[in-house]
Amino acid sequence: MERDPIVLAERALGGHQGAGARLIRMLEEGDEGATEGLRAVLPSAGRAHLLGVTGPPGAGKSTLVDRMAAEYRRRGSRVGIIAVDPSSPFTGGAVLGDRVRMHDHAADPGVFIRSMATRGQLGGLARATFEATTVLDAMGYDVVLIETVGVGQDEVDVADLAHTTVVVSIPGMGDDVQAIKAGILEIADLFVVNKADLPGADRVAKHIGAALHMRAAPIDAWQPPILMTEAERAGGIVDVIDGIDAHRAHLRSSGGLDRKVIRRRERVFHDVLRERAAARALACAPRQGAEILSAMRSGELDPYTAVEALLGVEA
């Protein structure tokens, strides 16, 4: 199997899905040389619209994303999908999950799905997602969907990396209704209430609308629409894609896209800087570093003093 990241990058740019998949896997595994492959594809990236789809477990995101991909295909766009953390002990994890989902699109080279199980990985979800989306973007997919089951920090991470963020809600999630949390209002460009045939869907939409009404006017003057879908039977999907297109046009005309592109770069820059600066501090004075770590583990040094001692040693 080809393991040279530059060769994989060239083949991926030439349209070879397997090469793209291997490069993404090497990047995800933290392979040192893989960053060279990423550098080789970076100049070709920057054309795709990056679309985050986030929401709680059980909201039907996978089905929604599949339907959105089908609608994009109908409109002639090529679609990449990054499914974050779908691993399950029953499916044998991410790789088999890809195969199961790819089966529906097996005859269609215009759809490419990659799954990532990033729990606790070096550099975390944000960096791995940045790298995978960059590879798919460079390979010429017009839209790259980032699907995450995350609630909490994962949502913020995805929003930092996407141009348009779709937040999916469903009726019947109880008191701590995820849709109306303050953080969600800040990251959502579109709200989708899925399973709109269930009782309470209108109430969820009303709650979201009321929360939007109460917040300070957004700086970029974009008013997030609240759309109802029944993804299972492909209901409402056309409106979702139209809404995303409208947001994209707004981003282009308002200069918001440039801000999102810069935010994306800054996000990965700071993640990589933190990782590498810390690794270098630990490597610079290996013997003292080991002593400091040992004293920190035993509780002799508290973690804060240990960090100061380590950075003091290095300086």
Add this chain to the structure above:
Amino acid sequence: MERDPIVLAERALGGHQGAGARLIRMLEEGDEGATEGLRAVLPSAGRAHLLGVTGPPGAGKSTLVDRMAAEYRRRGSRVGIIAVDPSSPFTGGAVLGDRVRMHDHAADPGVFIRSMATRGQLGGLARATFEATTVLDAMGYDVVLIETVGVGQDEVDVADLAHTTVVVSIPGMGDDVQAIKAGILEIADLFVVNKADLPGADRVAKHIGAALHMRAAPIDAWQPPILMTEAERAGGIVDVIDGIDAHRAHLRSSGGLDRKVIRRRERVFHDVLRERAAARALACAPRQGAEILSAMRSGELDPYTAVEALLGVEA
């Protein structure tokens, strides 16, 4: 209002809840001097049992945590609660949320609730949670419950910081059943199926049991129990607290507690190291740093090359 972190630390150790609350808020806000206050309380910490309670939105975690706190009080334990990210535009955010929940325990100095809205904060959720739990631990609360609505990385963060992690599920969450995801099996010390009166509760418990059966035997030989609760009417809570006590006894007899204590220290050490090493790299060569950042933002330098350039300048 007192703002000297050392004075706040002394008052907090003396049992003053308001002083503890202010110290936690200063730490959360990234106040430089607040770390001195944390250092002042650290020697008094280390006696509390740290208990993570995690699960998806709508699982009824707040009610469950309140019932668990009541049961601990019945058993004579003092209880601290850290509620991560409960902010809502309707309640005015975390602070008012504290007041609403504290109302139930207003006459009881043995319960102390702090809420944190940590989205996107410097150093992230893990560090803020470490610091808040350390303050409550040092103040003499016997049990500190960390409640998070996180799904995904937030769960892993909480598990890194807790001695015992309780994962809450409910029936009817759809296909991507959160309870049986691979990552959950690795972090859960106890499973709770809440809203056990709803249809499908037995099926959720069976799925969890089957997933546990399929996984490799855990290294510490602890078999996570699967417990049914109806938190709304306080059903099953006694068994949950008994299960937590059993896990705690197991940790003490197996040496697992030492490993968890070390993992907690390492986690915050690495978080703080990453943050400070990165900040120092940016501060060391301010002019070149600003040039590199500007070239990175404009796309002239890719983020990886920009990091190398910055660390090269510093070296």
